[in-house]
Amino acid sequence: MINKKVQNAEEALQGVKDSMTIMLGGFGLCGIPENSIAELVKKGTTNLTCISNNAGVDDFGLGLLLQKKQIKKMISSYVGENAEFERQMLSGELEVELTPQGTLAEKCRAAQAGIPAFYTPAGFGTEVAEGKESREWNGKMHILEEAYKADFAIVKAWKGDEAGNLIFKGTARNFNSCMAGAATITVAEVEELVPAGELDPNEIHIPGIFVKRIFQGEQYEKRIEQRTVRKK
Amino acid sequence: MLDKEGIAKRIAKEVKDGYYVNLGIGIPTLVANFVRDDISVEFQSENGVLGMGPFPFEGEEDADIINAGKQTITTLPGASFFDSATSFGMIRGQHVDLTILGAMEVAENGDIANWKIPGKMVKGMGGAMDLVASAENIIVAMMHVNKAGQSKLLKRCTLPLTGVGCVKKVVTELAVLEIVDGGFKLLERAPGVTVEEIQKATEGNLIVEGEIPEMAI
Numbered sequence: 017m018i019n020k021k022v023q024n025a026e027e028a029l030q031g032v033k034d035s036m037t038i039m040l041g042g043f044g045l046c047g048i049p050e051n052s053i054a055e056l057v058k059k060g061t062t063n064l065t066c067i068s069n070n071a072g073v074d075d076f077g078l079g080l081l082l083q084k085k086q087i088k089k090m091i092s093s094y095v096g097e098n099a100e101f102e103r104q105m106l107s108g109e110l111e112v113e114l115t116p117q118g119t120l121a122e123k124c125r126a127a128q129a130g131i132p133a134f135y136t137p138a139g140f141g142t143e144v145a146e147g148k149e150s151r152e153w154n155g156k157m158h159i160l161e162e163a164y165k166a167d168f169a170i171v172k173a174w175k176g177d178e179a180g181n182l183i184f185k186g187t188a189r190n191f192n193s194c195m196a197g198a199a200t201i202t203v204a205e206v207e208e209l210v211p212a213g214e215l216d217p218n219e220i221h222i223p224g225i226f227v228k229r230i231f232q233g234e235q236y237e238k239r240i241e242q243r244t245v246r247k248k
Numbered sequence: 249m250l251d252k253e254g255i256a257k258r259i260a261k262e263v264k265d266g267y268y269v270n271l272g273i274g275i276p277t278l279v280a281n282f283v284r285d286d287i288s289v290e291f292q293s294e295n296g297v298l299g300m301g302p303f304p305f306e307g308e309e310d311a312d313i314i315n316a317g318k319q320t321i322t323t324l325p326g327a328s329f330f331d332s333a334t335s336f337g338m339i340r341g342q343h344v345d346l347t348i349l350g351a352m353e354v355a356e357n358g359d360i361a362n363w364k365i366p367g368k369m370v371k372g373m374g375g376a377m378d379l380v381a382s383a384e385n386i387i388v389a390m391m392h393v394n395k396a397g398q399s400k401l402l403k404r405c406t407l408p409l410t411g412v413g414c415v416k417k418v419v420t421e422l423a424v425l426e427i428v429d430g431g432f433k434l435l436e437r438a439p440g441v442t443v444e445e446i447q448k449a450t451e452g453n454l455i456v457e458g459e460i461p462e463m464a465i
């Protein structure tokens with residue numbers, strides 16, 4: 017067994033420097049690497065390019081890094097829930113690259129799988145296609161999209177073991193699973209870290225080979241963005 | 249004239265037994281409430297769940313189980329969770345039978361605009377561009393005219409496009425229309441609405457052939 021365990025977020029994020037490109041898992045606030053984001057705030061690393069489907073809310077998730085002006089550029093599919101984001105974007109402080117969600121996911125998976133580029137129909141004929149090669153496949157137009165290149169991928173899982181194997185829960189899997197192994201160094205934070213051998217190999221969602229460092233998060237708030245319930 | 253629930257009720261009739269369906273945010277979300285309960289349908293949410301159920305009971309919500317609108321949800325027997333790349337694989341690979349989404353503008357050639365108003369806040373396209381580029385069967389649920397009284401069914405879209413030539417059917421508070429070569433073919437009128445009223449609210453070419461029946465809801 018190759019041991020990937022590190023003690024905490026500080027050790028896991030060693031080597032993160034200004035101006036790096038970082039992928040962060042999560043959809044909205046669901047499945048975000050809370051402890052690593054807190055550590056990035058503490059480190060004060062700046063000029064970051066962040067690849068993440070969303071940009072958090074004002075006071076949680078990536079919104080915490082935006083507040084401290086640590087992000088230079090956001091690559092996302094939807095950034096609607098964040099007033100500070102809007103302010104920085106409209107004032108030109110923050111560069112934003114909007115990418116269709118499925119394309120964003122596939123650009124991560126392609127990076128994970130060593131595919132340099134791929135064709136997708138999403139965005140053909142729209143401003144997303146500007147400057148990109150287009151080509152007809154099976155009677156339909158597609159555009160060429162390139163895999164992401166990132167320095168760090170930071171993902172969050174439910175359970176993990178010392179070998180770096182990951183298991184996700186519910187819809188918190190989202191981009192975490194696609195980003196694991198998609199950057200030079202992948203850091204996984206988990207709610208529960210167990211010794212190797214305790215997780216059933218049949219149940220592993222992401223094999224440990226994609227993960228470089230793993231740690232158990234100190235605490236998880238797991239904030240709900242839209243609490244929607246019905247009466248009993 | 250229909251209200252938003254009425255539009256959702258009419259669209260629910262397009263949902264057939266055995267369909268996997270992706271519902272957008274807004275009126276489309278309401279469609280789930282009106283699907284006949286004697287047919288088997290599974291709802292997909294692009295953030296990674298198939299077999300979505302109703303909202304949870306108070307106190308039973310789980311931060312790890314949400315829909316694409318970030319609302320807490322439940323799952324039904326037979327449900328599954330998966331990652332975002334797999335989710336869009338289902339969509340791009342045309343495994344999803346029906347996509348229902350909202351729009352700001354639809355053009356008579358099937359173009360759709362629903363993600364950006366230049367000069368105003370741009371929230372992003374989310375999964376809309378992937379959905380419209382890939383789905384075989386797209387129904388748009390929208391109001392026929394905007395708040396200023398201008399038609400949203402146009403000759404050409406004026407807003408930045410989400411997809412080209414992809415919309416097949418539009419259901420509004422006034423009518424059901426199919427997009428055919430040459431324009432919007434009027435299929436049904438909403439209760440109490442005349443062909444002339446629909447004509448007046450439609451800037452794109454409206455094709456009227458014979459008697460137009462009133463919708464049965």
